[in-house]
Amino acid sequence: xxxxxxxxxxxxxLQHWMAHLPxxxxxxxxxxxxxxxxxxxAEAVIASYPLPSFTRSAMDxxxxxxxxxxxxSDSLPAYLRLVGEVPMGATTDLAxxxxxxxxxxxxxxxxxxxxxxxxxxxxxSARLGEVEIFHATAVGENVIQKGEDVTxxxxxxxxxxxxxxxxxxxxxxxxxxQVRVFRRLRVGLISSGDEVIPPAQELxxxxxxxxxxxxxxxxxxxxxxxxxxxxxxxxxxxALRATAKQALAECDLVLITAGSSASARDLTSQVIGxxxxxxxxxxxxxxxxxxxxxxxVCDGKAVVGLPGNPVSALVIAxxxxxxxxxxxxxxxxxxxxxxxxxxxxxxxxxxxxxxDWVAVRLSRTAAGYQADPVFGKSNLIFTLVRADGLVRxxxxxxxxxxxxxxxxxxx
Amino acid sequence: xxxxxxxxxxxxxLQHWMAHLPxxxxxxxxxxxxxxxxxxxAEAVIASYPLPSFTRSAMDxxxxxxxxxxxxSDSLPAYLRLVGEVPMGATTDLAxxxxxxxxxxxxxxxxxxxxxxxxxxxxxSARLGEVEIFHATAVGENVIQKGEDVTxxxxxxxxxxxxxxxxxxxxxxxxxxQVRVFRRLRVGLISSGDEVIPPAQELxxxxxxxxxxxxxxxxxxxxxxxxxxxxxxxxxxxALRATAKQALAECDLVLITAGSSASARDLTSQVIGxxxxxxxxxxxxxxxxxxxxxxxVCDGKAVVGLPGNPVSALVIAxxxxxxxxxxxxxxxxxxxxxxxxxxxxxxxxxxxxxxDWVAVRLSRTAAGYQADPVFGKSNLIFTLVRADGLVRxxxxxxxxxxxxxxxxxxx
Numbered sequence: 127x128x129x130x131x132x133x134x135x136x137x138x139x140l141q142h143w144m145a146h147l148p149x150x151x152x153x154x155x156x157x158x159x160x161x162x163x164x165x166x167x168a169e170a171v172i173a174s175y176p177l178p179s180f181t182r183s184a185m186d187x188x189x190x191x192x193x194x195x196x197x198x199s200d201s202l203p204a205y206l207r208l209v210g211e212v213p214m215g216a217t218t219d220l221a222x223x224x225x226x227x228x229x230x231x232x233x234x235x236x237x238x239x240x241x242x243x244x245x246x247x248x249x250x251s252a253r254l255g256e257v258e259i260f261h262a263t264a265v266g267e268n269v270i271q272k273g274e275d276v277t278x279x280x281x282x283x284x285x286x287x288x289x290x291x292x293x294x295x296x297x298x299x300x301x302x303x304q305v306r307v308f309r310r311l312r313v314g315l316i317s318s319g320d321e322v323i324p325p326a327q328e329l330x331x332x333x334x335x336x337x338x339x340x341x342x343x344x345x346x347x348x349x350x351x352x353x354x355x356x357x358x359x360x361x362x363x364x365a366l367r368a369t370a371k372q373a374l375a376e377c378d379l380v381l382i383t384a385g386s387s388a389s390a391r392d393l394t395s396q397v398i399g400x401x402x403x404x405x406x407x408x409x410x411x412x413x414x415x416x417x418x419x420x421x422x423v424c425d426g427k428a429v430v431g432l433p434g435n436p437v438s439a440l441v442i443a444x445x446x447x448x449x450x451x452x453x454x455x456x457x458x459x460x461x462x463x464x465x466x467x468x469x470x471x472x473x474x475x476x477x478x479x480x481x482d483w484v485a486v487r488l489s490r491t492a493a494g495y496q497a498d499p500v501f502g503k504s505n506l507i508f509t510l511v512r513a514d515g516l517v518r519x520x521x522x523x524x525x526x527x528x529x530x531x532x533x534x535x536x537x
Numbered sequence: 538x539x540x541x542x543x544x545x546x547x548x549x550x551l552q553h554w555m556a557h558l559p560x561x562x563x564x565x566x567x568x569x570x571x572x573x574x575x576x577x578x579a580e581a582v583i584a585s586y587p588l589p590s591f592t593r594s595a596m597d598x599x600x601x602x603x604x605x606x607x608x609x610s611d612s613l614p615a616y617l618r619l620v621g622e623v624p625m626g627a628t629t630d631l632a633x634x635x636x637x638x639x640x641x642x643x644x645x646x647x648x649x650x651x652x653x654x655x656x657x658x659x660x661x662s663a664r665l666g667e668v669e670i671f672h673a674t675a676v677g678e679n680v681i682q683k684g685e686d687v688t689x690x691x692x693x694x695x696x697x698x699x700x701x702x703x704x705x706x707x708x709x710x711x712x713x714x715q716v717r718v719f720r721r722l723r724v725g726l727i728s729s730g731d732e733v734i735p736p737a738q739e740l741x742x743x744x745x746x747x748x749x750x751x752x753x754x755x756x757x758x759x760x761x762x763x764x765x766x767x768x769x770x771x772x773x774x775x776a777l778r779a780t781a782k783q784a785l786a787e788c789d790l791v792l793i794t795a796g797s798s799a800s801a802r803d804l805t806s807q808v809i810g811x812x813x814x815x816x817x818x819x820x821x822x823x824x825x826x827x828x829x830x831x832x833x834v835c836d837g838k839a840v841v842g843l844p845g846n847p848v849s850a851l852v853i854a855x856x857x858x859x860x861x862x863x864x865x866x867x868x869x870x871x872x873x874x875x876x877x878x879x880x881x882x883x884x885x886x887x888x889x890x891x892x893d894w895v896a897v898r899l900s901r902t903a904a905g906y907q908a909d910p911v912f913g914k915s916n917l918i919f920t921l922v923r924a925d926g927l928v929r930x931x932x933x934x935x936x937x938x939x940x941x942x943x944x945x946x947x948x
Contacts, residue, residue, distance in 0.1 A: 159736075163755040177917060180742055186799045214772070214798065215732030217742035231798030233732055233845070235743045246799075275917035282919060290948070291759060292921035295752025295847055298736040299745070299918050321626030321644055325570075325709040331591055331628035332646040334710070341706025344574040348702060361625070387625065387642030388597045388657075434644070436706055461925055462899065462906065464875015464947055488873065495873065506588060506686035507710050508693060510703035514872055536875055537701070 133412035135521060136481055140446050143407055143421040147428055150378070150454050152308040159297045162289050164350045165307035166456045171283040173300050176273030181236045183212075185268040188227040188249055188257055189240035192265040203250075203258040212237060227257055236269060243268035276300070286458030288350070308456040311351035314373030315339050317358045318366055318394065319385030319434055324358065337436040337507050338383040345443050349451050351378075361390045366397045370429075374401055378454055379428045381447065384418070386434040391418050394431040398422045401429060412521065413481045415505060416442040428454065436507040441483055441516065444537060464536045466515065468495035474517070475525040485513035486534055497534050513537065544823035546932060547892055551857050554818055554832040558839055561789070561865050563719040570708045573700050575761045576718035577867045582694040584711055587684030592647045594623075596679040599638040599660055599668055600651035603676040614661075614669040623648060638668055647680060654679035687711070697869030699761070719867040722762035725784030726750050728769045729777055729805065730796030730845055735769065748847040748918050749794040756854050760862045762789075772801045777808045781840075785812055789865055790839045792858065795829070797845040802829050805842040809833045812840060823932065824892045826916060827853035839865065847918040852894055852927065855948060875947045877926065879906035885928070886936040896924035897945055908945050924948065 134142065154168035183189065190206060198204035206227040212218045212234040220228050221238035228237050236243075245268060248261035276282055282300070283293055289305075297305060317339045325335045336358055343353035354377055359369045366382075373380045384394040399405045402425030411419045415438035420431030428450055432439040452460045468488055476482040486497040497517060502509035515534035519526055526532060545553065565579035594600065601617060609615035617638035623629045623645040631639050632649035639648050647654075656679060659672035687693055693711070694704055700716075708716060728750045736746045747769055754764035765788055770780045777793075784791045795805040810816045813836030820842075822830045826849035831842030839861055843850040863871045879899055887893040897908040908928060913920035926945035930937055937943060 160751055160754065163758055175740070177919065178745065179740055213743070214730070214796070214801075215734075215744050231800065233730070233745065233797035270917075275913060275919050283922065289755075291752045291755035292851060292918060292924075292948070294755040295748040295851070296918045296922045298751045299748045299847070301736055301738075301740065301746055303737045319625070319644070323626075325712055326714045327712075329586070329590055329712065332624070333626050334589065334644065335712055337706040337710045340571055340709045341702045343571065344700075344702035344705040347574055385625070386644035389642065390625075436710070440703060440706070461947060462877045465878070466873045466876055467878065467944070502686060506681075507703060507707045508588065508686050511694065511707045513703075533878070536872060537703070 133410045133417065134408050136411050136413045136445060139408045139411045139421055140449060144450065144453065146404060146407055146423045147450065147453065148426045152311070152456055154306050155309050156304050156306050159294060159303050159305050162305050162307060163291065163294060165289050167283055167285055167287045167289065168306045168308045168456065170281045170285045171297065171302065171305070173276045173278060173280050173282050175300060176278045177276040177299055178270055178272060178274065181272045182270050183230045183232055183234045183236060183243045183268060184270050185243050185245045186232050187230060187246040187268065188244045189222065189230040189237050190227045190242055190244055190259070190263060191222055191224065191239060192242040192263050192267065194225055195244060195259050195261065195263040198259045198262045200260045203260050205252060206257050206259060208255050208257050241265045241269070284458065286456050288457050311379065311451060311455050312354050312377040313346045313351050313451070314354050314356055314377035314380040315343055316356045316369055316373055316380065316382045318361060318382060319358070319390060320361045321385070322358050338432070338434070338439045341436060341440050341507065342381055342383070342443055345440065349448055350455065351451055361385045361393055363393055363397055366393065367400065370397055370401055374424060374427055374429065379451065381430050381432055381443070383432045383439050384434050390434070391431070395420050398424065398429050398431055412479060413483065415483065419446065421446065435505055437505045437509055440510060445483070465533045466495055466536060467531055468497035468534045469493065470517070470526055470528055470530045470532050471496050471498045473525060473528050474499060474519060476519040476523060478524045479521055481521045482519040483516045484519065485509050486515055486517050487512060488514040488534060497532060510537065544821045544828065545819050547822050547824045547856060550819045550822045550832055551860060555861065555864065557815060557818055557834045558861065558864065559837045563722070563867055565717050566720050567715050567717050570705060570714050570716050573716050573718060574702065574705060576700050578694055578696055578698045578700065579717045579719045579867065581692045581696045582708065582713065582716070584687045584689060584691045584693050586711060587689045588687040588710055589681055589683060589685065592683045593681050594641045594643055594645045594647060594654045594679060595681050596654050596656045597643050598641060598657040598679065599655045600633065600641040600648050601638045601653055601655055601670070601674060602633055602635065602650060603653040603674050603678065605636055606655060606670050606672065606674045609670045609673045611671045614671050616663060617668050617670060619666050619668050652676045652680070695869065697867050699868050722790065722862060722866050723765050723788040724757045724762050724862070725765045725767055725788035725791040726754055727767045727780055727784060727791065727793045729772060729793060730769070730801060731772045732796070733769050749843070749845070749850045752847060752851050752918065753792055753794070753854055756851065757862070760859055761866060762862055772796045772804055774804055774808055777804065778811065781808055781812055785835060785838055785840065790862065792841050792843055792854070794843045794850050795845050801845070802842070806831050809835065809840050809842055823890060824894070826894070830857065832857065846916055848916045848920055851921060856894070876944045877906055877947060878942055879908035879945050880904065881928070881937055881939055881941045881943050882907050882909045884936060884939045885910060885930060887930040887934060889935045890932055892932045893930040894927045895930065896920050897926055897928050898923055899925040899945060908943060921948065
């Protein structure tokens with residue numbers, strides 16, 4: 127497919143690409159829950175206990191039979207017989223008879239026959255062995271019922287959930303100290319271009335250092351996958367084909383950043399097209415930066431040809447590759463990306479029919495955030511170093527106006 | 538300081554606490570740039586080269602002397618003598634005389650005397666050795682000047698920047714393959730409570746498993762610091778004091794989650810107060826969840842007493858502890874937290890004078906996102922497992938209305 131026969135809008139490109147990705151099931155492994163932050167559950171988690179596992183007090187106060195407090199008020203307190211104290215962390219053999227109460231702490235187990243807790247603030251120790259209650263208490267008041275958070279047998283975490291701190295805590299609450307997760311995705315990274323050299327190498331005139339392998343590798347790492355580096359390949363079909371084949375065999379997804387010239391991009395497209403069926407699905411996206419993007423599926427695996435320009439490559443990786451990484455990683459319901467609302471400080475113009483993503487820097491103002499566009503005609507990597515986020519100018523618009531409130535996608 | 542003498546608004550509490558944190562300079566270490574994602578720069582990075590390091594073409598086309606194209610148009614093309622092709626990744630010894638041009642690819646080095654590039658789309662090979670130019674080209678057009686992104690000697694990354702994929706790429710572009718960063722923060726975690734047992738242990742009636750050590754540990758990890766686990770301490774002053782002293786000596790910040798009763802919280806406050814000067818600065822914050830929070834500085838280190846309730850502990854860690862982790866880690870300018878605008882699906886009521894943070898679940902609608910409050914009277918950990926974010930009800934408000942657009946802070 128030659129370059130740019132037809133530019134596809136980015137959302138359509140992503141949908142078209144995703145529709146051709148075959149069902150992809152990663153192998154699973156068992157890891158310690160305490161080390162599972164960011165991993166993706168390979169099976170649903172079922173609670174084998176209710177939570178809480180016993181009916182407990184939500185307050186410091188007195189466990190009572192609610193009926194004994196009916197009508198109690200500041201002017202007409204109820205008087206209850208104090209029969210003991212509920213120990214923390216242990217069962218209690220206390221059982222309340224009519225007219226009795228027991229001292230209880232937050233988290234303490236409710237005694238038998240008790241059905242409510244009166245907050246200590248609504249009580250007073252009248253005399254030894256007696257408590258004055260100034261507040262009528264309803265059945266269940268200040269009580270957390272057994273199973274109120276989670277019932278036994280309930281599915282508490284679905285398959286395909288990326289584990290956050292609260293899931294780690296929730297698993298521990300249920301005594302689940304190991305969890306079955308999908309293995310991490312392996313993402314192959316290939317840089318091409320006769321002008322590209324490894325960063326540690328001395329720069330000769332006309333050469334540039336490899337940026338993309340590392341900025342994309344870090345993005346891949348940030349998304350919870352393993353970057354696998356295949357180095358820099360010269361702009362020769364044979365060399366690129368051999369490296370791409372190896373990466374495709376060893377990884378779950380392959381990212382190739384093309385050399386910067388059109389002929390280098392055509393070479394990338396040609397090599398990707400020959401890697402496997404169905405091959406190139408999208409070649410050219412109506413987005414800036416990132417127009418020369420190639421989206422492909424080769425023998426069941428996703429392959430991407432990214433533009434050589436470091437800003438284009440990273441922005442496309444954020445917009446189009448990250449959602450596919452999530453899908454391949456087995457994540458079933460993804461959280462929305464983080465945004466910040468900000469007031470645009472300058473007019474931005476854009477070509478209708480093309481979606482633009484403009485790098486902006488955020489600054490705090492009395493009213494909230496202000497977004498200052500970071501300009502850089504050369505669109506080199508430090509444009510994004512200076513930026514906090516990206517603002518989208520929709521394809522239908524010809525720009526955005528200074529003063530407008532815009533959503534800034536944090537990068 | 539006894540509990541809740543005066544509840545402090547959360548923003549004031551954070552400011553007051555931060556104002557008492559002494560300047561805290563972590564030791565530094567040198568790490569490979571390729572492994573430095575999320576680390577914090579310990580010194581500013583200065584460019585020892587300009588970027589780009591040579592004047593290069595931004596397009597595929599012909600390097601020209603702009604003056605030779607003045608007046609050129611479709612109907613009146615300029616004819617230039619083709620004197621060669623600029624090689625990729627190498628210097629060129631081509632120098633253009635008047636009326637000459639050279640084939641150049643995107644990223645190629647501009648020949649001597651050339652000052653612009655004509656896009657290939659605006660040219661035609663007339664006959665061997667001659668190119669027709671259909672477009673008048675200005676000096677500098679389609680050219681990226683040497684140093685246009687970064688000049689030699691420019692500070693490109695400040696001290697105290699948390700490295701993102703674009704900074705990793707930017708460092709590599711400059712050949713900086715190792716970088717000096719602050720060592721990672723060590724955060725000590727202590728759980729207390731006679732009712733709390735390790736997650737792997739069999740649960741007896743009245744006991745609960747330790748959630749906080751692990752949910753907070755995961756949050757600390759997510760923020761780029763090391764969690765150091767000190768286990769579960771019974772509600773005894775001596776035991777808690779000994780463990781807290783050890784944690785304070787070995788870590789940069791200590792988080793103690795109190796047992797759930799008021800007496801356990803008072804014990805925590807007492808022990809923190811004795812750890813060092815100035816001691817407890819805030820005891821009780823006008824926020825829900827998280828009212829019983831204790832913020833302290835003890836002999837130059839931050840110490841926090843978090844409520845035992847897992848939701849309260851995690852929400853306060855997100856709202857108040859995370860900013861201090863950033864400060865202690867040496868981060869000088871922090872990005873705003875990720876938000877999503879969503880339409881609230883239900884009325885939420887709140888007590889005036891208290892800031893409320895309500896857990897919500899997001900769902901996609903045709904119009905954007907909808908935020909459904911996740912209710913759970915018991916406020917146990919699965920409330921947050923079911924949630925995507927938190928909505929703030931300001932202290933001055935008595936609630937939010939269904940249909941309102943609200944900022945959801947992603948968790």
